[in-house]
Amino acid sequence: MEIIEDKKRWGDLLSEVDRYDFYHTYDYHHLSKSDEEKPILVWYEDKGKIIGLPLLIRKIFDTNYFDVTSVYGYAGPISKNIDSSFDNEKYQNELHHFFLKNNIVSVFTRLNPFVKNQEIVLNGIGEIKQLSQIVTIDLSKEVDIQKHFFSKTTKRYINKARKLCFVKTGRSKEDIKIFMELYYENMDRVKAKKHYYFNEDYFHEFINSDDFETDILFVSHKETEEVISAAMMVKSKDVIHYHISGTKNDFLYLTPIRLLIDEARIQGTRDDYKYFNLGGGLGSTEDNLFKFKSSFSKDFENFKIWKYIVNEQVYDQLSCKYVNGKDKNDFFPEYRNL
Numbered sequence: 290m291e292i293i294e295d296k297k298r299w300g301d302l303l304s305e306v307d308r309y310d311f312y313h314t315y316d317y318h319h320l321s322k323s324d325e326e327k328p329i330l331v332w333y334e335d336k337g338k339i340i341g342l343p344l345l346i347r348k349i350f351d352t353n354y355f356d357v358t359s360v361y362g363y364a365g366p367i368s369k370n371i372d373s374s375f376d377n378e379k380y381q382n383e384l385h386h387f388f389l390k391n392n393i394v395s396v397f398t399r400l401n402p403f404v405k406n407q408e409i410v411l412n413g414i415g416e417i418k419q420l421s422q423i424v425t426i427d428l429s430k431e432v433d434i435q436k437h438f439f440s441k442t443t444k445r446y447i448n449k450a451r452k453l454c455f456v457k458t459g460r461s462k463e464d465i466k467i468f469m470e471l472y473y474e475n476m477d478r479v480k481a482k483k484h485y486y487f488n489e490d491y492f493h494e495f496i497n498s499d500d501f502e503t504d505i506l507f508v509s510h511k512e513t514e515e516v517i518s519a520a521m522m523v524k525s526k527d528v529i530h531y532h533i534s535g536t537k538n539d540f541l542y543l544t545p546i547r548l549l550i551d552e553a554r555i556q557g558t559r560d561d562y563k564y565f566n567l568g569g570g571l572g573s574t575e576d577n578l579f580k581f582k583s584s585f586s587k588d589f590e591n592f593k594i595w596k597y598i599v600n601e602q603v604y605d606q607l608s609c610k611y612v613n614g615k616d617k618n619d620f621f622p623e624y625r626n627l
Contacts, residue, residue, distance in 0.1 A: 302461070311527075314500035316494070318343055322345055340366055346386075368407075395599060403434070422569060424588070425586060458506055465492050470535075472534070518545035529553060531550065
């Protein structure tokens with residue numbers, strides 16, 4: 290078992306596995322981490338079988354202990370030559386020993402529905418739990434067949450937006466600045482938490498990363514050429530991920546994001562991508578956001594998380610110390626439910 294922190298080595302190793310996503314890359318981990326988090330790739334090889342596990346390690350308050358969390362999105366283990374016959378006992382023992390040796394009390398990561406064999410790799414190590422579903426569009430189908438599954442409301446709004454607006458792609462500094470303004474306006478409207486207000490460096494480094502490809506799609510009004518909506522679409526292998534977006538408050542009635550999604554899936558089909566991941570609802574719930582996304586498709590993938598308590602004694606001690614007296618719920622790790 291090897292711990293990777295170097296960008297080149299990280300990237301070289303990703304190229305060895307059967308499949309990975311942009312959520313597994315060095316750049317995305319360094320873009321996603323907070324100041325107190327350290328990205329690592331835990332790399333395991335044994336007799337031709339390979340497992341990589343990208344993680345964010347963070348200190349637990351004022352203690353000498355640490356825990357592991359996940360980047361925003363869909364990560365989890367990546368692998369090569371793993372199938373249903375894989376016996377993960379040796380991997381489990383080595384991983385557990387690594388966590389104990391480094392005073393890591395608990396582990397949490399979101400899994401990726403487009404990466405096979407994640408549950409086989411993690412079998413018997415902690416708990417895998419399904420939280421909800423995410424919406425995908427099957428881009429291997431003909432464009433018109435895809436549209437057949439749109440709701441009547443979505444079709445109506447797209448048709449209206451196409452009459453009034455046009456779509457373009459941008460990557461310049463000015464384009465990024467315009468996108469940031471739209472995104473911040475969107476975050477203000479939904480009263481988002483502070484950590485969702487990414488700084489300017491985040492956007493520039495994201496767009497210019499050589500670990501993955503990102504398009505910014507803009508909707509502009511035909512009469513005024515004013516940009517009214519935009520979205521970042523991230524391309525990884527045969528999947529397009531709808532990442533983040535923003536729309537001007539004055540044009541919410543048009544729901545121009547529907548036009549952006551429609552244009553992205555048309556372009557993606559033309560470029561031979563297989564899936565378009567729209568994501569799920571807020572907080573892994575099937576809320577109005579999920580209903581909006583499911584107006585484009587009835588193809589759903591299960592969204593699952595992995596939770597692992599490495600040191601139960603210390604975990605319980607920390608939970609009693611920091612959240613003593615609070616009602617128990619599904620928050621994990623419990624001691625961070627402050």
